[in-house]
Amino acid sequence: DAKTTQPNSMESNEEEPVHLPCNHSTISGTDYIHWYRQLPSQGPEYVIHGLTSNVNNRMASLAIAEDRKSSTLILHRATLRDAAVYYCILRDRVQGAQKLVFGQGTRLTINP
Amino acid sequence: DGGITQSPKYLFRKEGQNVTLSCEQNLNHDAMYWYRQDPGQGLRLIYYSQIVNDFQKGDIAEGYSVSREKKESFPLTVTSAQKNPTAFYLCASSHREGNSPLHFGNGTRLTVT
Numbered sequence: 414d415a416k417t418t419q420p421n422s423m424e425s426n427e428e429e430p431v432h433l434p435c436n437h438s439t440i441s442g443t444d445y446i447h448w449y450r451q452l453p454s455q456g457p458e459y460v461i462h463g464l465t466s467n468v469n470n471r472m473a474s475l476a477i478a479e480d481r482k483s484s485t486l487i488l489h490r491a492t493l494r495d496a497a498v499y500y501c502i503l504r505d506r507v508q509g510a511q512k513l514v515f516g517q518g519t520r521l522t523i524n525p
Numbered sequence: 526d527g528g529i530t531q532s533p534k535y536l537f538r539k540e541g542q543n544v545t546l547s548c549e550q551n552l553n554h555d556a557m558y559w560y561r562q563d564p565g566q567g568l569r570l571i572y573y574s575q576i577v578n579d580f581q582k583g584d585i586a587e588g589y590s591v592s593r594e595k596k597e598s599f600p601l602t603v604t605s606a607q608k609n610p611t612a613f614y615l616c617a618s619s620h621r622e623g624n625s626p627l628h629f630g631n632g633t634r635l636t637v638t
Contacts, residue, residue: 443623444623445623445624447626447627449627449629454613454632454634455631455632456531456615456617456629456630456631456632457568457615457617457627457629458629459626459627459628462624462626464624500567500568504623504624505623506622506623506624507623511573512570512573512581512583512584513558513570513573513627514570514584515560515567515568515569515570516567517566517567518567
């Protein structure tokens with residue numbers, strides 16, 4: 414199973430950009446990179462995903478390294494509501510349902 | 526509205542009893558998953574299914590059982606053989622393609638005393 418590595422915690426200030434890193438050195442050519450976030454006592458929610466190119470949506474941006482061994486989730490202007498645990502996972506493009514492994518994630522704290 | 530529903534939100538059981546957690550989705554997703562989360566920890570995969578009448582063990586399947594008789598439903602039974610059943614249980618579903626996001630339910634918090 415392809416693994417991802419994230420820092421246990423990060424802290425930022427409200428209205429500042431946040432860059433959340435994820436290492437996935439064993440990524441295969443058919444793996445999509447997915448990001449989810451989880452608020453306390455709730456199920457995770459989808460944030461963004463990408464394959465090779467950088468991606469933007471209304472929630473965040475995803476920057477993918479050229480060798481695809483790492484990626485960064487970018488929150489352009491953090492709010493208190495962005496305080497959550499963020500998970501980066503890999504999902505194979507062709508294998509259908511598979512063992513999707515979530516690590517410990519990064520606990521993001523936003524200071525007012 | 527389409528979505529994935531877990532019930533109940535809170536469940537209390539005595540040790541030695543089996544208990545079944547419900548997970549229903551109306552998103553027409555083929556794939557469904559069960560995860561367990563302990564306080565301050567990440568998600569650990571219990572079972573997953575990519576199609577009706579088929580399911581596979583995840584990393585911590587011991588003491589759990591599932592069934593997938595209908596596309597919409599993927600119930601999880603926590604048996605008395607599970608040594609530490611108290612946890613937060615999360616169900617998810619998705620299309621099978623790798624670019625398909627997972628949709629999670631809001632979880633069931635099981636307490637066994």
